[in-house]
Amino acid sequence: MTSISIIGSGKMSAAIAEVAARAGWDTQILRRSTLSSSGDRPGVTYSALGEDLSGELVVLAVPFVAYPSIIEQYRDRLADKVVVDISNPIDFTTYSPLALPGRESTASELARQLPPGTAVVKAFNVNLGDTLTSGTNGTTPTTVLYAGDYAEAKIAVAQLVEAAGMRAVDAGPLPRARELEAMGFLQISLAALGRTRNESGFTLLP
Numbered sequence: 001m002t003s004i005s006i007i008g009s010g011k012m013s014a015a016i017a018e019v020a021a022r023a024g025w026d027t028q029i030l031r032r033s034t035l036s037s038s039g040d041r042p043g044v045t046y047s048a049l050g051e052d053l054s055g056e057l058v059v060l061a062v063p064f065v066a067y068p069s070i071i072e073q074y075r076d077r078l079a080d081k082v083v084v085d086i087s088n089p090i091d092f093t094t095y096s097p098l099a100l101p102g103r104e105s106t107a108s109e110l111a112r113q114l115p116p117g118t119a120v121v122k123a124f125n126v127n128l129g130d131t132l133t134s135g136t137n138g139t140t141p142t143t144v145l146y147a148g149d150y151a152e153a154k155i156a157v158a159q160l161v162e163a164a165g166m167r168a169v170d171a172g173p174l175p176r177a178r179e180l181e182a183m184g185f186l187q188i189s190l191a192a193l194g195r196t197r198n199e200s201g202f203t204l205l206p
Contacts, residue, residue: 004160005030005055005081007070012086013061015129017041022135023163028054053077057156059084059124064106071113079115082153085177086124088184107147107177119153121146122177123161125184128191128201135165137203142166145183145204147176169204 004020006013009031020027021041028045030053040046045054050073058078060070064087085107107122114120123146124132131142144161146168148154154170161168171180183202190196 002026003055004028004057004059005053006059006061007049007074008059008061008066010061011129012124012132013059014039014041015127015132016059016061016086016124017044018133019135019160019164019166022165023160025160025163026055049073053081055081057082057084057160059086060110061086063087064089067106067110067113071110075114079118081118082150082156083110083114083118083120084123084157085110085120086122088125088181088188090185090188105175105177105181107174107181111174119148119150120174121148121150121153121157122171122174122180123147123157126180126187126202128187131201132166137201140167140203140205142201143169143203145169145171145180147171147174147180149174167204167206 003026005028006016007030009029013029017027017029028047030047030049030051032049058081062070087106089106107120111120123144126145127142131137135142144166146154146157158168187201
């Protein structure tokens with residue numbers, strides 16, 4: 001697996017596109033407009049939302065509240081993809097947690113709304129964009145934690161991360177996404193309060 005489609009055009013989309021570039025993967029970014037801008041990356045294919053997904057691995061680089069519209073457009077087309085959920089259940093206007101049914105994770109909610117058997121992997125949600133762009137967290141390679149129920153899908157995510165020069169750590173099955181989202185919420189909250197820098201983040205030392 002060496003191709004990726006990233007849905008979204010914000011900071012995390014750009015950071016993951018940089019990860020894919022370091023890994024040598026073919027990259028497609030889907031956004032609302034295909035009009036070129038000064039921030040466009042050379043070698044990246046830009047498509048409009050609703051167009052076909054060219055990547056074998058698909059990253060949803062949009063807030064969780066935008067998932068319903070993405071699922072409406074792409075639900076059936078995601079069935080044979082590895083779908084990466086990077087979201088955290090946060091209301092970004094107040095930096096308070098979003099309520100989820102049964103105290104579940106956004107990843108579990110996403111998996112329930114996609115066709116049965118769709119390989120959903122939680123990844124990148126504990127990482128701030130700057131540490132993905134640089135590939136380092138302080139003096140160490142950036143650690144990317146991931147969780148999922150499908151071995152081949154998790155291997156694909158780990159291969160992307162490691163090919164980009166970072167460290168991939170398997171956190172377990174998809175239910176572990178809830179703990180990863182708690183870590184992500186804490187890290188984003190600390191950064192929003194100015195307690196940490198955007199270039200910093202949690203890491204696991206070897």
